[in-house]
Amino acid sequence: MVVPELRAWRAARPHVVRVARTVKPHVVRITRAVRPRAVRLTTSQLTAVSATVGLALAAGAVTVAGPWDSTGQRTAERDWAASRTPEGGTHHAGTSGTHRTSPRPAPSADSVLTGLGGPAGTVPVPAGKALADVLDPLLANPVLGSVRTAVVVDVATGERLYGKGAEQVQTPASTTKIATAVAALAARGPDHRIQTRTVLEPDTEEVVLVGGGDPTLTARKPADGWADLDTLADRTATALKARHMDHVTLSYDTSLYSGPGLHPMGVNDNIAKVTPLMADEGRLDRSTSGPAGRAADPAADAAGKFADLLHDHGITAAAPGPSKATGRSRALASVSSPPLSVLVERMLTNSDNDIAEALARQVALAAGEEPSFDGDAKAILAELKKLGLPLDGARFADGSGLNRADRLSADLLTALLAKAGDPAHPELRPVLTGLPVAGFTGTLSARYTDAPTATGVVRAKTGTLTGVNTLAGTVVDKDGRLLAFAFLTSDAANPPDADLARAALDHTATALVACGCR
Known part of the structure; x- marks a missing residue:
């Protein structure tokens, strides 16, 4: 069935949309202001590519619903x-x-x-x-x-x-x-997801917060589906209590990346220091997902927030400092980002610069290159050459x-x-x-x-x-x-x-x- 909005738009632009039945219908979501409705449109082979416009709808009548970020972050x-x-x-x-x-x-x-x-x-x-x-x-x-x-x-x-x-x-x-x-x-x-995790060092009973490179990790409530520090704190606290531990030393590990973390443009309201551990892209004002002042050390900022959340879940943690998880560490808990596609x-x-730099690091990590600005460049060129x-x-x-x-x-x-x-x-x-x-x-x-x-x-x-x-x-x-x-x-x-x-x-x-x- 074709909903009225799409029918009207198709009538106005007959050269763009032709709707037909097919043995393999697929669903494209379009919405009014509040309530989504589903529309079934055709799929054919090479012109499947010409349907990037399949989500294009009449201005003022409907808005596009898509899986891209919906936090309102500005460019x-x-x-x-x-x-x-x-x-x-x-x-x-x-x-x-x-x-x-x-x-x-x-x-x-x-x-x-x-x-x-x-x-x-x-x-x-x-x-x-x-x-x-x-x-x-x-x-x-x-x-x-x-x-x-x-x-x-x-x-x-x-x-x-x-x-x-x-x-x-x-x-x-x-x-x-x-x-x-x-x-x-x-x-x-x-489908790749980026993991942020906590581990326990058995010799020192130190909890280490290990950054995996997820710039969308958030300390906001609600997290709206993104990986969040509160969930990680809750899971970590549960694992610690099962070990009868309620006082711990907390540290954080940013060893995944190497090389300078500071972009040549420097830290500003729209890009933070590039580090594998950050919450809300290092924003000092966590109430906004738009431009905001950034922490000089996003990893320390995230670890401090995590310590506060552990306290909320019944675990007292000393002020966190930098460290590195060892091969003897034992897994406590983890949270994962949405899929890389998202x-x-x-x-x-x-036009999120923090995510862009994090994704470049992911290319370097996958290629076995140094996860740094130089290593990213080599890995990106090599990956595109393969294509x-x-x-x-x-x-x-x-x-x-x-x-x-x-x-x-x-x-x-x-x-x-x-x-x-x-x-x-x-x-x-x-x-x-x-x-x-x-x-x-x-x-x-x-x-x-x-x-x-x-x-x-x-x-x-x-x-x-x-x-x-x-x-x-x-x-x-x-x-x-x-x-x-x-x-x-x-x-x-x-x-x-x-x-x-x-x-x-x-x-x-x-x-x-x-x-x-x-």
Whole structure:
């Protein structure tokens, strides 16, 4: 059955949605303001990829419900840049706009990339010259700065339809997170969970809180489905009481990572020191999931909070200090993060720098590289090389894109998006489902307000640093073809007005929506 909201939207956009019955129906959730309803849409093979728009709905009628983070966390670049404009650049516009719900695993490829429009062969592919006629004038807009590169790719075939400086590498800003997401999902898998645990040293009766690298570990109540310190404290207290222990020495172990933990940009309201143990990303104000002052030592901060929670559960712990669990330690308790697919979606939707750096460390750990900024870079490049992606000139200096030393090409970014839509790589699908949705979620929630044709149809990762403005994602054109695009623009000498540059990039993506281009 097709609910009224979807029927109305389909009537207004017949080129995008075709609903049919199939032997394998799948469910896509859409909601009104309060109550979710289920809709069954078709699944077909290659055009399954063109249905990233399957969650795109009429603005003002419904909101998108997805498994990406719903804590309302705002993008990391935005407020960080507002406080440090000379180094960090201008900010993303708008708040995250996501709804507060418990995290859920990423939906399957079939349920998110629902086939809309029949076999891929029946949907025309845009012609390169026609695309150039539309895009060249838009990318020539001087508000974008002096350097502009762009690529448009047909996701179903991987064919490049348009290129402008396609292989030229430049600073990608936060679109780097697309590469980090692909590498993490390929290295660890979408179902991987990050564990935070406590152990008991038998010789000293010392309890050690061992960080596993989960930046979403929370001290908030309620935890809303994320791994939380209170649950870990409760389980640890139960295990200690079973041993007739109610007074312990508490320490914490951050030995999982190596190398400097401080990002070159330093600690600020939107990125903490990179450490395997932190609660609420080291925020000093735990009442907010948005930008906030960060603890100078997030691990000590988390351990102190854990000691307080142990006390609440009947265990007295001495003030915690750093230590390292030995091979003789005995397990007491543990909590696990949501699946990596959920972390990836939260990171992409809200441009979360702390999660991005944690995911980069996960790639290094999986590859046996040193879990540090340098080791992360080696591991990410190696993982992407395994996928056969175009890496000429690419360089990674971090996982978040805050480091200006990062270098990616528009060719690589579109190849990453196309790979995420490849039926042979369903493990990468959270890269597409986590992209912010124009007018609805994350860093695009307050953009495209004057572009109704693009609302809900453009899904893209934003990137902004001073003098750098980027956008990479997917659109479905008016013929129903899913296109991946990447627009990278910059001007170091004369940084453009960020608001004007973002509007110009949004206008360019909107033009793809309206373009049959044959």
